Amino acid sequence: MAVPKEAVWERDPHTAAKHDLLKRYLEAWAPILLSRNDVITYAEGFAGAGVYKHGEPGSPVIAYDVFVNALDRFPKRMRVILMEEDHRRTEELERQMMLARSKHADHIANRLSVDIRQGDFHPALLQKLQSTGALGQPLFVLLDSFGGPDIPYALLRELGRCRSTEVMVTFEPSFLTRFAEKHDGHRQRGDEAFGNQDWQAVFQRPSPQKFAFLREQYRETLRQAGFSHTLYFEMVDEGGRMLYLIFGTQHERGLEKMKDAMWKVDPSYGVRYRDPKDTQQQMLDLELEPNTAPLRRMLRDYIAEAPQGRTVLELQRYALLETVYRPTQVIKVVRQMRDQGIVATEPHAINTKTRVTSAESPPSSGPSAEQGTLW
Template structure:
């Protein structure tokens, strides 16, 4: 979306989806880390005003309320660090955070500190995190800009090489594909965001592949920065403009919890995604009954690559690390593959230890048969 000129603006459905995802993830993230550490930190580089025109809470307020709830169970401490460059939004943010604090007891508020900084987020955010000792400790950084590319690779690299840091980054490919080829300034911003010039190969890609190419290049940027595991969420606004939300972590548990959150986001918000391992690149909508046809294709191919087959535990870990799906969805899919004659398993119930092998002359399911198997 374009940068709003107003201090407070209308919240679009896709912002609501981001907030739903963020809330669900932080509700899992905070208790896990508070059970292990004495202090954890949450930071935002583009905090906004903390509220939208119709009174909906912004991400800083959502995060604060989640953390206050978690601190009722754990006698620990949390830091919230918020950066915002627009002075009008800073004033409103201070007001909204004061209101959030007033909803909780003084005992909680004393252990949940809020530090609001006015100014450009970089390098000020990194300097602030370093000064309070947050680097190297559990840290979640939300870099939710208006699409950019606004996040320099140097910041991601510094964060990614600190153990315990996770990031959620907004990335919009439109400006790079529309303007960067002829505009040196945009190309330079792209170089700074990706950390190299390899992304400029996008200009030689077919139009239909440009966005996907940039998305995968940016996932590579996150991995190069030190975030060994990445997920992406594809959002399209009312005007058809596409925006990616990317998550980076070093920990498999964080990846698993983010997947749990993404599959629970309200489908009315318009979030969708594709699995990068799916050869057909089928678009997946969030639904009450998830579409697992791509996972069936992916696991079938993975099993076929091993002469002795794979255990269910191997398939679950592959689903976690290499697909958008959750490990808990694997056993059901294996059962579907076995019932359709594609794979074989040992007798009895399917468990983590069950070995899955390709059936002799396994049938190739038709698209219509795959679709019917979903319902």
């Protein structure tokens, strides 16, 4: 998708997938945080117009509706802070947010403040978060530019200082791989986004590895900024263009909930969305069952490393922190491995306390090739 010039543009399928992911995550995030805090904040640096060409809601409206539902259950307050540079889009966004508000009862909407600002997101967004006291309280920041890289590391660093902040950044790797090697200004943009120059090793990588290399470098950037857990979700649009959504949190619960959302959007692999019009990907889309073969092999190796075996709880935590998979997928996989004689369980019935050990003579299953699937 080329960067649109109109104030309101057509929503493409991968944007719909992004919205699906955001909605599912916020539906988990808001109630969890509202149950324990009096006020929480949602912010966007690149809010858009709040609506797409055929009336589909933009991310601020989607988030607003989720928050109204959550506030109906909890007598708490929420702030929504939105930045948008384009004045036509800002005006439309104001209209859309008023419309969203008008659909809900005052006793809820009055507890949900919306602050819309027109202008460059940086440093205005950070200043706003600081002056309102939102930094330091539970905060979700969506930085959904057209892919940039647009987000200065300095901003991520400030956000990452606060334990209860989470971020989701849209990152498009092709700008850097195509244009930055021979252009000082573009390279500098990369340096500002990554916070160092390590990413420039991408120029020496073979082409098929370049995007994944930048994605992993960017996750490392988020970790350096303080977000100890990161996940990525990849989206390929109808023209084959790759965009990554990169999520950072300091909470295992946030990690778990984001994985849940990702597996709902991509039931087979949990990490990607392919535009149906991208014909090269259609074969892959035929697979409907979750592909847990890599998880089996990773668990098998992890169990084999410990002579006394591992409990199911340990395996679930390993899956959460070290793989793309969810803790809830572990028991089914352990049961299959036990029934095939690859592992033994004690006791036979499987629950979180069950100990899993390698079977005496496990059937040979070839070398593990799954390290690349680690998130």
